[in-house]
Amino acid sequence: MYVNIRGYIRERNIRRLMVEVGYRCWHRGWVAANDGNISCRLNDRVVLCTPTGVSKGMLSPAHICAVDPEGNRLSRGKWRPTSEIKMHLKILRERPDVRCVLHAHPPYATAHAVAGIPLDRCVLPEIVIGLGSIPLVPYGTPSTDELPDRLSPYVREHDAWLLANHGALTAGEDIYGAYHRMESVELYARILFIARGLGDVKQLGKKEVNTLLSLRGAFGIKERGNPPGIGLNPSR
Numbered sequence: 001m002y003v004n005i006r007g008y009i010r011e012r013n014i015r016r017l018m019v020e021v022g023y024r025c026w027h028r029g030w031v032a033a034n035d036g037n038i039s040c041r042l043n044d045r046v047v048l049c050t051p052t053g054v055s056k057g058m059l060s061p062a063h064i065c066a067v068d069p070e071g072n073r074l075s076r077g078k079w080r081p082t083s084e085i086k087m088h089l090k091i092l093r094e095r096p097d098v099r100c101v102l103h104a105h106p107p108y109a110t111a112h113a114v115a116g117i118p119l120d121r122c123v124l125p126e127i128v129i130g131l132g133s134i135p136l137v138p139y140g141t142p143s144t145d146e147l148p149d150r151l152s153p154y155v156r157e158h159d160a161w162l163l164a165n166h167g168a169l170t171a172g173e174d175i176y177g178a179y180h181r182m183e184s185v186e187l188y189a190r191i192l193f194i195a196r197g198l199g200d201v202k203q204l205g206k207k208e209v210n211t212l213l214s215l216r217g218a219f220g221i222k223e224r225g226n227p228p229g230i231g232l233n234p235s236r
């Protein structure tokens, strides 16, 4: 897929990072068997992705597949691109700022997706600043056009999504950007679960939320995750 030595080294590094992050997802119990998938934009013409039918804990760089931005397979050999590639390409096409997309089934985030509970309340400062709200995308059959279609209204305004009755999805400017967002979503969902068990979840007030949002510029975080009517909702 590469055209020169720098391209070769870059692709080799990306493949290595995809293997590393796949292993981390498996090791943390965010995927079972062959669950989960990772994609990364190599350039305008090539997207690298994990294969279908391989555990994310057992990936090697040679497993990584390549498709074009329309999803046509570019790589040859035994391994076929993830069946969820349409969902990844939807985000990569509509978000030039995103290079990598990660999908997994981390248990606390997925439990919220199964229970139909979006992570859209203002509770933890780091989440308000970094992610804003994490919407619940209505259910769509995996691997079909339903899932990217249902995702469509949320793609531009968020960097993390819950997929109803399915799992979680994050986007990043690089592989670890997407991974760290998944880590934040899962820890946040876990904290909310524990707090509910303790009796209550105290939400931040509108004034505190606005103060936090005003800090985003200082942290270099783009204004995302709080569109009118969907995102942050301090009154809930």
Ligand SMILES: [Zn+2]
Pocket: 035, 036, 103, 104, 105, 142, 166, 167
């Ligand atoms: Zn899945």
